[in-house]
Every structure is written in structure tokens, then in C-alpha cells.
Amino acid sequence: MNAAENVSQIRAAMPERGMFAGKEWLVSPQAFPITRNLADKLQALGTALLAFQKACNDLYHRSAAGEHAWVARLLDLGKPERMIALGRNARWRDDLPRVIRPDLILTETGVSIAELDSLPGGVGLTGWLGETYAALDEQVIGGTAGMIEGFSKSYPQHDILISRESGDYQPEMEWLTERLNTLEGGAREVINPWNVQPHELTGRDIYRFFEQWDVDNVEHGAALLTMAERGEINFTPPLKPFLEEKLWLALFWSPQLSEYWESSLSAEHLNLLRECIPFGWVLDPVKLPLHAEWPRLGVHDWSEMKLFGNKERELVIKVSGWSEKAWGSRGVSIGHDLSQEEWSAVIDDALESFPRNPHLMQRFAKAKVIAHPVWSEEKQATVMLQGRVRLCPYYFVADDAVKMGGMLATIVPADKKVLHGMKDAAMVPCSINHE
Numbered sequence: 001m002n003a004a005e006n007v008s009q010i011r012a013a014m015p016e017r018g019m020f021a022g023k024e025w026l027v028s029p030q031a032f033p034i035t036r037n038l039a040d041k042l043q044a045l046g047t048a049l050l051a052f053q054k055a056c057n058d059l060y061h062r063s064a065a066g067e068h069a070w071v072a073r074l075l076d077l078g079k080p081e082r083m084i085a086l087g088r089n090a091r092w093r094d095d096l097p098r099v100i101r102p103d104l105i106l107t108e109t110g111v112s113i114a115e116l117d118s119l120p121g122g123v124g125l126t127g128w129l130g131e132t133y134a135a136l137d138e139q140v141i142g143g144t145a146g147m148i149e150g151f152s153k154s155y156p157q158h159d160i161l162i163s164r165e166s167g168d169y170q171p172e173m174e175w176l177t178e179r180l181n182t183l184e185g186g187a188r189e190v191i192n193p194w195n196v197q198p199h200e201l202t203g204r205d206i207y208r209f210f211e212q213w214d215v216d217n218v219e220h221g222a223a224l225l226t227m228a229e230r231g232e233i234n235f236t237p238p239l240k241p242f243l244e245e246k247l248w249l250a251l252f253w254s255p256q257l258s259e260y261w262e263s264s265l266s267a268e269h270l271n272l273l274r275e276c277i278p279f280g281w282v283l284d285p286v287k288l289p290l291h292a293e294w295p296r297l298g299v300h301d302w303s304e305m306k307l308f309g310n311k312e313r314e315l316v317i318k319v320s321g322w323s324e325k326a327w328g329s330r331g332v333s334i335g336h337d338l339s340q341e342e343w344s345a346v347i348d349d350a351l352e353s354f355p356r357n358p359h360l361m362q363r364f365a366k367a368k369v370i371a372h373p374v375w376s377e378e379k380q381a382t383v384m385l386q387g388r389v390r391l392c393p394y395y396f397v398a399d400d401a402v403k404m405g406g407m408l409a410t411i412v413p414a415d416k417k418v419l420h421g422m423k424d425a426a427m428v429p430c431s432i433n434h435e
Contacts, residue, residue, distance in 0.1 A: 003029035003382045006136050007375045013132045015175055024423035026374040029382060031138040032409035033433035045276060046395035046402040048269040049100050055264040057096060060242045064088055075242040078322045078356040083212060086239040091231060095238040098154040098397045105365045106389040112365030113276050118237050118244060123147060124172025126394060126408045129429040140429040142406035148179045150396030150405030155207050159189045163210035163218045193219040198227060205234045212241045213322045245321035250280035250360040255295065280362040285351040302351060306344040310336050314364040317346055323357045332418060334364060369414045374426050385426060387411040
């Protein structure tokens with residue numbers, strides 16, 4: 001088929017029940033190709049990220065018991081005592097998220113991890129894209145049903161509980177549930193907490209599609225947490241607020257923890273993570289000794305960064321986990337995209353909010369510019385979008401094995417620095433370039 005026919009078939013395949021209501025993006029007639037070498041590296045990255053999450057989980061619990069005690073204190077900042085206690089509950093001491101989705105910036109040298117999400121949106125969207133583009137004979141990563149099969153193996157009996165705050169994702173989760181029921185011959189449900197009484201969920205396995213910081217706004221939230229404590233409901237991802245902190249990406253580079261990471265991760269995993277995680281810092285307002293400086297910055301006090309020139313400001317400041325601004329592109333400030341006055345204000349705000357919402361700062365990863373075909377309504381033909389790419393592989397964990405179910409590419413215009421879904425972007429599945 002030609003490009004126009006592909007675009008027509010993609011649009012015809014869009015679900016009728018509003019899966020993409022209110023969402024716009026550019027349609028591309030083809031998947032985004034990546035090299036075999038990159039695909040192999042990204043598959044290995046999934047295994048490394050699972051090992052990293054295990055190490056983070058173990059470190060937190062060790063810290064709560066007194067070893068590296070500052071780590072747990074840092075990760076617990078701003079969180080209610082109730083949620084801290086849930087995170088330390090022995091019932092799910094070793095439980096981990098069963099889907100891992102990093103946001104990867106495609107650079108000239110590889111990929112850079114911008115975020116590590118264990119409660120990701122886009123599972124249904126990526127599943128639909130894989131199914132739709134596979135029908136165009138595109139060799140998409142994961143194949144026609146990789147996302148559906150991955151979810152099925154990782155969450156074999158789970159219904160999906162979606163809060164109001166996460167309501168935008170309900171249509172894609174309903175699509176996913178329909179596909180799962182067709183595959184398994186089952187009767188999974190998408191549940192809204194305002195349409196159910198807590199006792200009706202007794203004995204069920206529940207995929208928790210709500211953020212823990214939002215639990216006070218979830219109908220029956222307190223009752224559901226109590227039921228989980230009693231073992232009457234099995235929630236996954238586990239109720240561990242500390243695991244959803246972006247701060248881990250900075251703690252990975254902490255000199256005080258280098259021996260821990262080296263003892264907890266294989267050399268292969270450690271080297272791959274060092275290659276993919278940009279250097280970062282926790283923006284802790286603590287005063288340093290007069291003879292000390294923050295590593296790789298050459299400053300003794302964070303306020304000295306306010307005088308950085310544009311090149312020196314190639315840094316990103318992000319709010320970490322316990323905040324409504326800690327997901328998507330909200331709560332992200334890019335230093336060299338701001339005036340010096342704006343940059344100074346961001347630094348002040350991050351330091352002032354430390355006791356409630358710690359921030360991390362990372363080196364800015366510059367995305368490479370690529371060209372990818374998209375459909376132009378005006379020209380009724382394909383045009384080449386000069387853009388930058390965010391890759392989102394979805395890793396599903398089952399029986400301690402990791403498998404990539406699919407990969408979403410978001411291609412944004414080259415003048416954008418924050419890479420996320422928008423009406424001027426294209427969202428497509430990834431394929432392997434065999435040339």
C-alpha cells in the first residue's frame with residue numbers, strides 16, 4: 001500500500017468509543033525504525049532496570065532499618081506517615097512493579113533516561129498502534145499482540161482500577177481489557193472506585209491505576225488501603241511511594257552509594273545504567289563545608305548556579321514523586337531554555353520546597369534530529385518531519401524474566417526541548433531497521 005492508503009487504514013482502525021477523544025497527533029504511514037544494535041541494547045536495558053529496581057527496593061528497606069539512614073529520610077520527605085508505613089509493610093516487602101517504562105531520549109550516541117515510570121500510561125495506546133501498524137505489514141517490535149500478551153503474563157488475573165485523576169486513560173484501558181478477555185477467554189473488568197463498594201473487591205487482584213499522592217481523592221481510598229494491609233485485596237504496583245521517586249536517578253550517582261550499587265548490580269548492568277542515566281544531583285539545601293563542592297559542578301553553594309551562562313545551564317530540574325506536578329512534562333524546567341531570572345527563580349523554588357517536594361537536577365540530554373514521514377492534510381501527501389524522538393519501551397516482568405512488549409516513539413518538532421505527546425508530534429510504534 002502507498003502512504004495515503006496506510007493513513008486511511010490507520011484512521012479507519014481507530015476505536016469508535018473515544019479512545020483518542022481530545023487527543024491529537026500527526027499520523028505517520030510507517031513505524032519508526034531503530035537499528036538492531038539499539039534494539040538489542042534496549043532489551044538488555046529492561047533487565048538492568050529490573051535489577052536496579054530490586055536494588056532500590058532493598059536499599060530503602062536497609063535504610064529504614066538504619067543502614068544509610070539518610071536515604072529513607074530523603075525519600076520519605078513530604079509523605080504522610082500512613083503512606084510511609086504502607087511502603088514498609090512486610091506483606092509486600094519484596095514486591096516490585098511488573099511493568100517498567102523508561103522515557104528515553106534518542107541522542108547521537110544512544111539513549112538517555114529522562115524518567116523511569118512504574119505506573120505508565122500508554123499501554124493500550126501502544127498495543128493499538130502495534131496491532132494497527134502490524135496490519136500494514138510493518139515489522140513492529142513486539143508484533144501484533146506483544147503488549148496484550150505481556151500484560152496478560154505479568155497480570156494474569158487483574159482487574160484495572162482507574163481513578164478520576166487518571167480518567168483520560170480509561171478508554172485505552174477498556175480497549176486493553178477487551179483484547180485481554182478475547183485472548184484469555186476471561187472476564188476482566190475496568191473498575192471506577194465511585195461505582196463500587198470496597199467489599200465487592202474482596203479477594204481480587206487489582207492493577208492500581210492511580211497515583212499514591214492522589215489517594216485522598218480516590219473514592220473509598222482509605223478503606224481500600226486497609227483492605228490491602230489485611231490481604232483482602234492484592235494491589236499492584238505495590239503501595240511503595242518511595243519507588244516512584246525520580247530521586248533514584250540522582251541517587252544512582254551519589255558517591256556515598258557507589259559501593260552499594262557496585263555490590264548490588266552486575267558489572268554489565270552497572271555499565272549500561274551509567275551509559276543511559278544522565279549525571280544528576282539531589283537539590284538539597286544543606287550547607288557544605290567550606291572546602292567542599294558539589295561534584296561535577298564546581299560550586300560550593302547552589303546559588304552560584306544562578307550566574308551560570310547559557311551553556312552551563314544545560315541542566316534540567318524536576319520535581320520528584322509526591323506531587324501532582326511529578327508526571328508528564330509538568331514540574332520540568334530546562335535551564336538553557338530560561339532567562340537567567342527565570343532560572344534563578346526555579347533554583348529558589350526547588351530549594352525552598354525541599355522539605356515537601358524534593359527536586360533533582362540532571363545534565364540535559366540533547367536529542368538528535370531525525371527525519372520521519374508524516375501525513376499533511378493540507379498537501380494530501382507525506383512530508384518529512386524534522387524532529388526529536390522520545391522512545392518508550394514497555395518491559396513486562398513475569399517469573400523474574402523481562403520481555404519488551406512494544407515500544408512507542410513520540411516524534412516532536414526539532415525546536416521542542418521537552419519531548420511529549422502534542423498535536424504537532426507523531427506517535428508511532430517502533431520497528432527494527434534491517435538494512
